[in-house]
Amino acid sequence: MKPPRFRYCSPESLEEALAVLGEFGDEAKPLAGGQSLIPMLNMRLARPSVLVDLNRIPALAGIERTDRFLRIGAMTRHRAVERSESVARAQPLLAEAIGYVGHLPIRTRGTVGGSIAHADPAAELPGVLLALDGTVELQSRRGHRTVPARDFFVDLLTTSADPDELVIAVRFPVLPPRSGTAWLEVARRHGDYALVGVGAVVTLAEDRRTIRDARLCFIGVGNTPVRATGAEAALRGQPAAADTWRSAAEAVRNELDPASDIHASAQYRRSVAGVLTERALALAVQRAQEGTAG
């Protein structure tokens, strides 16, 4: 038996779960899919005294489309997102990135809310949410609030949610017309954590040849997912052409400040980020022009 001792409860409603979290505060830890938390317990990196299992709260799972966003319940499995036609139609960046999350048996169990709350800087879903300027819905006994992704991911595995607050849903905004997206990453093997990953979101002007708005979000290059805001600003108003992608790649290489670790050096990560920037922008624009994604 590897994990340390803990007390376990499995509430069947959100209210019950919030009551337990409110009672135990930071001694309690919500258990979503467990695909990161249980390894941390097995390695005794996490030692909560109470585990609040969310797997018996059906109301926390589901995918809902509104005019402005796709709302995905926190306990929606990665596999359900992968299989969802409404995700494929309304949110192509999420649809493309979800297949990179772990491996099949991890996605069977892993959840959207769990990935967001865990805030691993090399994980796909926080990067997708930040690329899309999405929001996180938090609830506690004290009330409900929505937090923009840029304010949610604070540091390594750290979010702005309070200990008694639960991520109950994540909102992925729907893109404006003439938009295209691309998710690309480099990993040692498919399904491994990305050395570098990028999500590109491009909206074209009415001429379909000029960039109205571009967003570039990177994973694996910092303590949180990182937006290349300098490169983004420089892209606005530029022609959709190979020279533009090359300048953007150069800007990204100068702007990012990745760290070296056993998986890759900072220099390598910076170089890969530039290459992926060029490819992702070209692909996103091609999709925007074809009207196939966005």
Next chain:
Amino acid sequence: MNTIATERRVIRVVVNGSPYEREVEARLLLSDFLRHELGLTGTHVGCEHGVCGACTVLLDGEPVRSCLMFAVQADGHEIETVEGLAPNEAELHPLQRAFWEKHGLQCGYCTPGMLMVLKAFLAENPDPSEEEIREAISGNLCRCTGYQNIVEAARYAAQLLRQR
């Protein structure tokens, strides 16, 4: 009742068609429950942190890592392990037959996990490409075969299953 935090729980599960009831510690991993409580040692334990895939079982028909779940979470659910594959003592499941005939194993440590993930995968994709098979088993490590014969066996198993 379920909102009261406890260190132990009574659980009821159906494993390979047979019902079981046990009182377990909440921290008991599903993999250890299957092996130590039920004696089903066909489910192998490798890394115990979700990397190697050796402990993969089916939970309500879907592949999961049994080392990344607590036994208490399986309460009320159905589990299938490698022991549940063969229809009887004399006959192998088509997947097992394919692994045997195509030499899809050497030491056999990764085999139960490979078989279980492939069972779920082939049920959804009866005629997969080699690339799809490789992606399906990308979360299962094998240190002997170089994967070549595992992929071969998966293709052959798909063919056998389609003929049934």
